[in-house]
Amino acid sequence: MSDIITITAPVNIAVIKYWGKRDEELILPLNDSVSATLDTNVMCAKTSVCARPDINENEIWLNKIKESFNNKRLQNCLNEIKRIARVQKSVDEEFLSWNVRIYSENNFPTAAGLASSAAGYACLVTALAILYKIKTDISTLARLGSGSACRSVYGGFVRWHAGVKPDGSDSIASQIANSLHWPDMRVIILVVADTKKHTSSSKGMQCSVATSELLQYRVLHSVPKRVDDICTAIQKRDFAKFAEITMKDSNQFHAVCLDTYPPCVYMRDISHSIVEVIHRYNEICGEVKVAYTFDAGPNACLYLLEKDVPEIISLIKQVFPTSNPEFIKGLSTQESQDRDFLNQFPIKPFEKDLLKYLIYTKVGDGLQEITDGSHLLDINGQPVG
Ligand SMILES: Nc1ncnc2c1ncn2[C@@H]1O[C@H](COP(=O)(O)OP(=O)(O)OP(=O)(O)O)[C@@H](O)[C@H]1O
Numbered sequence: 001m002s003d004i005i006t007i008t009a010p011v012n013i014a015v016i017k018y019w020g021k022r023d024e025e026l027i028l029p030l031n032d033s034v035s036a037t038l039d040t041n042v043m044c045a046k047t048s049v050c051a052r053p054d055i056n057e058n059e060i061w062l063n064k065i066k067e068s069f070n071n072k073r074l075q076n077c078l079n080e081i082k083r084i085a086r087v088q089k090s091v092d093e094e095f096l097s098w099n100v101r102i103y104s105e106n107n108f109p110t111a112a113g114l115a116s117s118a119a120g121y122a123c124l125v126t127a128l129a130i131l132y133k134i135k136t137d138i139s140t141l142a143r144l145g146s147g148s149a150c151r152s153v154y155g156g157f158v159r160w161h162a163g164v165k166p167d168g169s170d171s172i173a174s175q176i177a178n179s180l181h182w183p184d185m186r187v188i189i190l191v192v193a194d195t196k197k198h199t200s201s202s203k204g205m206q207c208s209v210a211t212s213e214l215l216q217y218r219v220l221h222s223v224p225k226r227v228d229d230i231c232t233a234i235q236k237r238d239f240a241k242f243a244e245i246t247m248k249d250s251n252q253f254h255a256v257c258l259d260t261y262p263p264c265v266y267m268r269d270i271s272h273s274i275v276e277v278i279h280r281y282n283e284i285c286g287e288v289k290v291a292y293t294f295d296a297g298p299n300a301c302l303y304l305l306e307k308d309v310p311e312i313i314s315l316i317k318q319v320f321p322t323s324n325p326e327f328i329k330g331l332s333t334q335e336s337q338d339r340d341f342l343n344q345f346p347i348k349p350f351e352k353d354l355l356k357y358l359i360y361t362k363v364g365d366g367l368q369e370i371t372d373g374s375h376l377l378d379i380n381g382q383p384v385g
């Protein structure tokens, strides 16, 4: 019988996007990417695992529902961890013969373009690596589940190095700066839709690699310089530069999606309206105070500094009116009292409830092992509650 191992893992949102693989099986990217890891107190995946002789087949439960284990990525992760355990002789053969139960929950919408797979796989492989007592680079294991998951292993600002080796051994994530480096950096996620998206990132990027000429240009000419420049901007805490690169990279990524044949359309009218509002706001301020970025979905992720949060929240509520009494989730915040500024803002309010809610959060730490006993499985390996 094994102990129960429980891990929490964060979501990460890329500012230089990963889009396109050079190896589908090993999940090796065409380009480096850079992200910020978000606070697990607001958004996280939590996973408990155990191995027992009385579990008849490997099981995975996601958000209280038993899912099929017949999932290639999941099996690749488990097989690789067991292979390493055999090589390192970290557990005995009997332990290796037992089946596992994986029980995972996300405290935010799954498969909605909010990086659930990143948090989920980072959590899962870390819990299994501890269960099988192996010593290895966790980001490499997480990458086998979902590329972007390798960046959720670390807190703060993270770079995933594409690497050049065919076996992927140099395709790993590393920390650029920890979560305390830029303490006033804040993140607001504007949730337009929290339902499952039509074209998964995996399918979408496969199609882009096959058909988009712009993707080739992006990989060769745009990303290398942007990655260097944004790492420098992060080191120097140069918000204006960080923001400009973030927005340009999001725009180019979605241009690649449209250059894909047939096109992958992830942004919606409301997404484009958010882009317009942010550019108008920055223009009026005479400096770049807020950046937007969009993953493979319509939801916007805004990066901004803490001092500007009240004004931006008030502006969003004015331009995108809501009837949701619980519109703001996450950290507590205040709103701006500067009615003059808001009254003079040149974009008139859109129709009500285009935005479902927003999540206010900050840059946070990476993975954490839960040692206070709040597991999702009890001592008999059964789901708690
Ligand atoms: N906590 C979890 N544990 C294990 N697997 C998970 C977990 N959360 C999500 N997943 C896996 O990730 C899949 C969702 O990945 P998908 O890439 O479609 O969406 P997303 O990660 O929310 O969006 P994106 O990657 O575009 O930001 C789920 O169907 C499931 O297989």
Ligand SMILES: C[C@@](O)(CCOP(=O)(O)OP(=O)(O)O)CC(=O)O
Residues within 6 Å of the ligand: 013, 014, 016, 017, 018, 019, 027, 033, 117, 145, 146, 147, 148, 149, 201, 202, 203, 294, 295, 296
């Ligand atoms: C747009 C993105 O969010 C794409 C993420 O793609 P995934 O990591 O979900 O793809 P797979 O490796 O196929 O699982 C950009 C990013 O996070 O860098």
